Amino acid sequence: MIFTKHPPHGGRSARAALPLSVCSTATLGPAVDERTETSASEQVATDTPWQVVVWDDPVNLMSWVTWVFRTYFGFPQSKAHTLMMAVHTDGRAVVTSGTLEEAEKHVAALHGYGLWATYERAGGQNDGNAGGNQEGRH
Numbered sequence: 001m002i003f004t005k006h007p008p009h010g011g012r013s014a015r016a017a018l019p020l021s022v023c024s025t026a027t028l029g030p031a032v033d034e035r036t037e038t039s040a041s042e043q044v045a046t047d048t049p050w051q052v053v054v055w056d057d058p059v060n061l062m063s064w065v066t067w068v069f070r071t072y073f074g075f076p077q078s079k080a081h082t083l084m085m086a087v088h089t090d091g092r093a094v095v096t097s098g099t100l101e102e103a104e105k106h107v108a109a110l111h112g113y114g115l116w117a118t119y120e121r122a123g124g125q126n127d128g129n130a131g132g133n134q135e136g137r138h
Contacts, residue, residue, distance in 0.1 A: 049122035050103035051094045056087050057116045068113045069095065072106075097122050104131065 054065070062084055069080035073096060086093035096106060103119035110117035119131050 048100075049097045050100050050119050051097045051122050052103050052106045052110070053092050053118050053120060054083070054087050054095050054110060055116040055118070056091045060114060062088055065115065068110070068115060072109055072113065107131070 065084045065087060066077075066080045069075045069083055070077065073080075075083070083093045083095055097103070098106075100119070107117045107119050
């Protein structure tokens with residue numbers, strides 16, 4: 001594109017102002033009282049505690065998993081080791097719980113460390129809404 005000192009289109013500036021009547025009648029979105037509210041079921045889904053589950057895998061060393069638990073979650077050595085052993089012996093361990101957004105954040109972070117992690121509703125109420133990628137790698 002070649003820029004010149006003269007505006008394009010016969011001398012009219014490309015940034016010509018709109019008449020005030022056009023600007024004053026334009027709406028940018030719904031008024032505050034017209035916004036839809038979050039349904040009760042959606043609110044419960046986000047308020048229900050969600051668990052972050054770390055799964056056993058054939059790749060990561062036990063020392064690495066313990067280090068990730070200590071580094072990312074700030075767990076003391078004993079708790080990190082206990083959780084790692086649960087992952088190793090039971091095939092999975094719930095490492096933390098919280099809101100859906102927190103669980104999603106933790107799962108993404110654990111994937112960044114190369115761990116297999118998912119999130120699920122606390123209390124075994126999954127309803128098919130478990131999330132995260134168990135493989136942990138994309």
